[in-house]
Amino acid sequence: MGFCMRFLEILCAIVLPPLGVFFRYGCCKLEFWLSVVLTILGYVPGIIYAIYVIVTDPERHYDDDYRAV
Template identity: 50%
Template sequence: MDLVRVLIAVLLPPLAVFLQVGIGKHFWLNIVLTLLGYVPGLVHAVWIIAKK
């Protein structure tokens, strides 16, 4: 299941974080990071998925 979330993270990082932790501080942080640049949002999403 984590492989599917990583693939989703490559396409839409905030969606992958939402599926992992729901709406919370990590979700909103990921949206901000993705708006600032795709790579920071991607790295954060993969980190959240790997951490759990």
């Protein structure tokens, strides 16, 4: 499941870089807004940053969202 989700995020990051970052982080994080700015300034820097952010982010465990902190 993790490989398939990461593949789809990378595919979205190639088509529309902020979308791939949005799926990974949501819209209220610095990574998303930096991806939006880089995409506006240049499409290729937006793609490079989005793929970098998705690939270097450690694999999320969806079960951790339901545990008490």
